[in-house]
Amino acid sequence: MLKINNLNAKIEKKTILNNFSLNINPGEVHAIMGPNGSGKSTLSNILSGKKGYEVTGEILFENKNLFELETEERAHKGIFLAFQYPLEIPGVNTNIFLKTSLNAIRRAKGEKELDAIEFLNLVKEKAKNLKFDEEKLNRQLNVGFSGGEKKKNEILQMSILNPKLSILDETDSGLDIDALRVVADGVNALRKKNNSFLIITHYQRLLDYIKPDFVHVLINGKITKSGGPELALELEKKGYENFN
Amino acid sequence: MREQLLTDFDKIISDSKFSNNDIEHKRKSLNKFIENGFPTKKNEDWKFLDIGRIIDKNIGQLDFYNNYSSQNKIDTSIFVKGLEHNKIVFVNGRIEKIDLKHEENNKIEIKEESKSINKFNNINSLINLNNALTNKHYTITTKSGYSLKKPLIIYHSTTNSIYKKNINLRLDFKLEKNSSLKLIDYFYDDSNDNFLNIFYSFDLAKDSILKNYKIDHKDNKNLKYSYNHIDQSENSLSETFILSSGSSYLKHEINCNLNEKYSSAFVNGILKLDDLKNHEIKTNINHLNENTKSYQLVKSVLGKASKAAYQGKISVNSIAQKTDGYQLSKCILLDKTSEFNAKPELEIYADDVKCSHGSASGSLNEDSIFYLMSRGLNYEQSKELLINGFLLDVIEKITDSETKNLIKNTLGLKE
Ligand SMILES: Nc1ncnc2c1ncn2[C@@H]1O[C@H](COP(=O)(O)OP(=O)(O)O)[C@@H](O)[C@H]1O
Ligand SMILES: [Mg+2]
Numbered sequence: 001m002l003k004i005n006n007l008n009a010k011i012e013k014k015t016i017l018n019n020f021s022l023n024i025n026p027g028e029v030h031a032i033m034g035p036n037g038s039g040k041s042t043l044s045n046i047l048s049g050k051k052g053y054e055v056t057g058e059i060l061f062e063n064k065n066l067f068e069l070e071t072e073e074r075a076h077k078g079i080f081l082a083f084q085y086p087l088e089i090p091g092v093n094t095n096i097f098l099k100t101s102l103n104a105i106r107r108a109k110g111e112k113e114l115d116a117i118e119f120l121n122l123v124k125e126k127a128k129n130l131k132f133d134e135e136k137l138n139r140q141l142n143v144g145f146s147g148g149e150k151k152k153n154e155i156l157q158m159s160i161l162n163p164k165l166s167i168l169d170e171t172d173s174g175l176d177i178d179a180l181r182v183v184a185d186g187v188n189a190l191r192k193k194n195n196s197f198l199i200i201t202h203y204q205r206l207l208d209y210i211k212p213d214f215v216h217v218l219i220n221g222k223i224t225k226s227g228g229p230e231l232a233l234e235l236e237k238k239g240y241e242n243f244n
Numbered sequence: 245m246r247e248q249l250l251t252d253f254d255k256i257i258s259d260s261k262f263s264n265n266d267i268e269h270k271r272k273s274l275n276k277f278i279e280n281g282f283p284t285k286k287n288e289d290w291k292f293l294d295i296g297r298i299i300d301k302n303i304g305q306l307d308f309y310n311n312y313s314s315q316n317k318i319d320t321s322i323f324v325k326g327l328e329h330n331k332i333v334f335v336n337g338r339i340e341k342i343d344l345k346h347e348e349n350n351k352i353e354i355k356e357e358s359k360s361i362n363k364f365n366n367i368n369s370l371i372n373l374n375n376a377l378t379n380k381h382y383t384i385t386t387k388s389g390y391s392l393k394k395p396l397i398i399y400h401s402t403t404n405s406i407y408k409k410n411i412n413l414r415l416d417f418k419l420e421k422n423s424s425l426k427l428i429d430y431f432y433d434d435s436n437d438n439f440l441n442i443f444y445s446f447d448l449a450k451d452s453i454l455k456n457y458k459i460d461h462k463d464n465k466n467l468k469y470s471y472n473h474i475d476q477s478e479n480s481l482s483e484t485f486i487l488s489s490g491s492s493y494l495k496h497e498i499n500c501n502l503n504e505k506y507s508s509a510f511v512n513g514i515l516k517l518d519d520l521k522n523h524e525i526k527t528n529i530n531h532l533n534e535n536t537k538s539y540q541l542v543k544s545v546l547g548k549a550s551k552a553a554y555q556g557k558i559s560v561n562s563i564a565q566k567t568d569g570y571q572l573s574k575c576i577l578l579d580k581t582s583e584f585n586a587k588p589e590l591e592i593y594a595d596d597v598k599c600s601h602g603s604a605s606g607s608l609n610e611d612s613i614f615y616l617m618s619r620g621l622n623y624e625q626s627k628e629l630l631i632n633g634f635l636l637d638v639i640e641k642i643t644d645s646e647t648k649n650l651i652k653n654t655l656g657l658k659e
Contacts, residue, residue: 072622100625
């Protein structure tokens, strides 16, 4: 599904990703663990098409060159990024935004757009599953949301958009154990044989709830070790210093 | 210009029925105008919108005389739909229709009179021009205790049969005790290169409420000046909202005197410009008595080499204790070619007051655009969503919900 070959990324002449390669097949869950500043968010941003990086290498998504696609086209093709720091968008109603987003993607896929009632039913069901306070959906997007609410809102969007590849950039940071469970339930509900996940975290604890198929250690923009779920536990014990 | 003015003035006077006194007064105003000419940026008040230069460069010789003897056809398709309203329709400066069908008889009155013709001397050069050249003076009175059931929309429409004309228009509004008036000025231009000079005065008696909404949204290449003078008595309230977008050049001036205690003034506005347009809102709020309040919020979105300015002045008289004065301006510059100028001024002579002002401008946040695009919206949609979101809080200040919807629709904001 996703093939990253020798990806290099620079900002202002500083190398951030260094010969980074990764392969994700349909249905797989990959975890990337790395210390602060190792390039995790940079990787997520590049996968979603953020501008401002100098990149070389290759990224294929379902055998299509990602660099040829704009950010919104990647979303249409099924790439979703749960932001580490979701943005506050004043004056934009959360529900209206969600509906606009869902229908933009459905339209691009040639599916019928949902009307107001269909959308409301869908969003109600998803919000309930995530124990997301429905009243918040009538507020301005992320404005006045707590850190945890913002993260849950990302997972709500993911559930509604039902992407093929979900990238979760430190969605677990700052969440209490209940919220963490809810987030994990959201991910697990979407786990199907064709949906893949790239879960970025620097704590092992999320991985107790979402069992990854593969774990990779990212240090200084490079994968220094890959393995199964046991690698996360080892990392927790020994610390990143021992994986350089 | 002088020769043209003098001949056109004589034509206007010979068409009209002014008394000798009125004519004398108008001639004085004309001479004052001839002495000073159109204001230019040499005058501090006009440094952001140099009307003298705009006329020289874009219009050239103006014609000051309009033949009002023949009727203009009204294009009824311009009328606002989905909102029941009373109307006064100006076409090319001539009143073509007065329709107050939603109101009780004798509760709102329109009279042709020139009683206050002498009242506003030397406010500025353009008001002198207005005083000199208006061919009629109307007074619109809302009677004591009466609230209009429906808004009154004044259509200021122009057609392409006028070109390089100066049109001057004057209306005096009287709101008697405990009355209320919702007034919408709706500009609709099918003409170019004209100069419209509109002067309103409002006299708000005790406990009266004025809501004046101005909508200039249709693209046109005219130059407009709109001056509101507002006098407020005890516990009266004025709310002004300006949507300024359509004309090439437009300056709004609000001069508001909070003469008596517990009177309050709200001025909110949107300057949404592109294509080299240049607009300005200038306010002058005079707190002249105790416990008076003013609130102003102006939001601008500027692109394609457009320019906007907001000059907001709050003056607090030494006896105006417990004044509450607030103004804020925010601007989004969509590109490097656009320019916003804010010139806030506080002039405070009382000690027990609460006054503040603030101003911020910046570009659209690219990270926010990336966030929205990552959810499947394209660049244009994302930009529009952010701009509409930015404008929402000032639109929410509109207290009349029907007008709020009208303005939302005009701006293409969907519910
Ligand atoms: N816009 C930027 N300009 C300059 N340096 C940046 C920028 N974004 C990230 N970096 C640098 O790139 C490195 C990786 O950042 P990031 O991808 O955010 O790391 P992580 O998400 O793993 O904490 C850090 O050293 C950071 O300072
Ligand atoms: Mg990060």
